[in-house]
Amino acid sequence: MKNALIGTFLRLPGAPETSGPLPGIRIDDPTLAAVLDFDIPLLLLHEGTTLGDSPVWDQDRNRLIWSDVISRRVMAWHPDGHVHTIIDPTWFINGNALLPDGTLVHCEQGRRCISLSRDGQETLPLVTHYQGGRLNAPNAIVTGPNHTLWFTDPIFGIHSAREGYIAAPELPHRSVYRYDRKTGDLTRMADLDQPDALAFSPDRKTLYVTDTSRKIGGQGCHIHAFDVGRHGKLTGKRPFYSTENGVPDGLAVDHRGWVWTTADNGIYVIDASGCTLGFIPLPWSPTNCTFGGPENRRLFITCREKLVALDLSD
Template sequence: MKNVLIGTFLRRAGAPRILGIMPGLRINDPLLAAVLDFDTPLLLLHEGTTHGEGPVWDAEGNRLIWSDVISRRLMAWHPDGHVHTVLDPTWFINGNALLSDGTMAHCEHGRRCISVSHPGKEALPLITHYQGGRLNAPNDIVAGPHDTLWFTDPVFGITSPREGYIADPELPHRSVYRYHRPSATLTRMADLDQPNGLAFSPDGHTLYVSDTSRAIGGATHAIQAFTVAENGTLSEEHPFYSVEHGIPDGLAVDQRGWIWTTSETGIHILDSSGCPLGFIRLPYTPTNCTFGGSDNRRLFITCNQHLLALDLRD
């Protein structure tokens, strides 16, 4: 299967639909009140996806790129409102990362790999195996320091025929990996029940990883935090935050070091110590989120069928 790079339009240019203000907003700290209030409008940017995921802001292209895992599309939203395909079809791409050289890295459920693509080119596999065993189904990915890629590898994409292809795992673990691009070295950094979303603190000294086996009948539904050494090794793993409803799926960290994590009913906002600053109740179940826009104050939120946004004051 080759990617069809036709840029099919999925939404014409036009203003977003305002879903209304947020009466379900909970603010626990005046610091959050300075950023967000009950009059902040919730914006609907796009609807019609099947399982939206993997949002990443492309500053150079001035666009938001995200995946529709089940419909097998990689899409782009532009500030004038239009949406078009970037890769169509995909191999069930989930998470995405944009690298400084313009390369995009993707987590593929279908080929069970990390692939890379360049503008106007198809995605090609980069990382497929660890110590002779095929990866499970890479889920989320971020760019790290020293030209590295960090990604999670749970089994979700090989347990659901809607999100990939049914298969038995070839590895006895579900892990977080670090890939050093210059040396093409893949290192297994940590094992969790089902590692899912991940993000670094602004200083790069902390890595947050959501562990979400509850999604397939397990027990874990929390974010774990790791200390990151200068050489990239992880230590001092500790529980950071547990959600009551659903799982902490995708997450984003802002310039303050606050963590914005999705859950079944909305977005939890936490400070760097794990203290809840507030909660944004949403009308749709979110899957992931990221910051972007010209001033990096817009929170983009992917849901199964919708792409939402909130503009923060600061």
């Protein structure tokens, strides 16, 4: 499958729609009040996706990149409001990450691999197997220290024909992996029921991973935390947080070490000790979030059919 030319416009330049204050914002700790106003407007940046997910901020190009998994597109939003395709069609790309040289790294649920791309080029598989078995369906990916990529490998993409292709797993585990870009070594770091989103703390000493197996009938509905040691070794696995409603899905960690996690009805804000700082209800079910924009104070939020944002005070 060869990718079509990039640059197909999905939204022309123009200001975003702005909602009034979000009703029901809850602030449980005064530290959050310095960051989040009760009258904060919700910005509607784009609509028309089928399953928007996996946003990443491209600082060098001043744009947000995210996936529409089911519609099989990777797209870019720009501050003037226009949205265009980067990759169309995709092999059911979900997770995205950005390397320092501008190369994009993707989780392909269709080809069950980690791949690389540059704007206008076909995606090239980078990681496809672990110890002779084909990966399940890589879901989320982040860059780590020392030229590493960390990704999760649940079975969602081989469980649903809407998000990939039905297939039997070739591996007896669903894992978090560490890939060394210099040596090509792939290391299995931890197993969960269905590992989903992942993010590092600012000091890279803690790794957060969501387990969302409840989506397909399992029991997983937690964020787990791991201590990150020498050579990335994970120890001290512990339950970190469970949301009051739904399943904690996508997550982002800000410069303070707070965890912002999406659930069925909004976004929970949690401090590094696992205490709830507050809750932001949303009119649409969010799937994931990330920080970007001027001074990294804009919280971009993907929902199934929309891309929205909140401009924080700090």
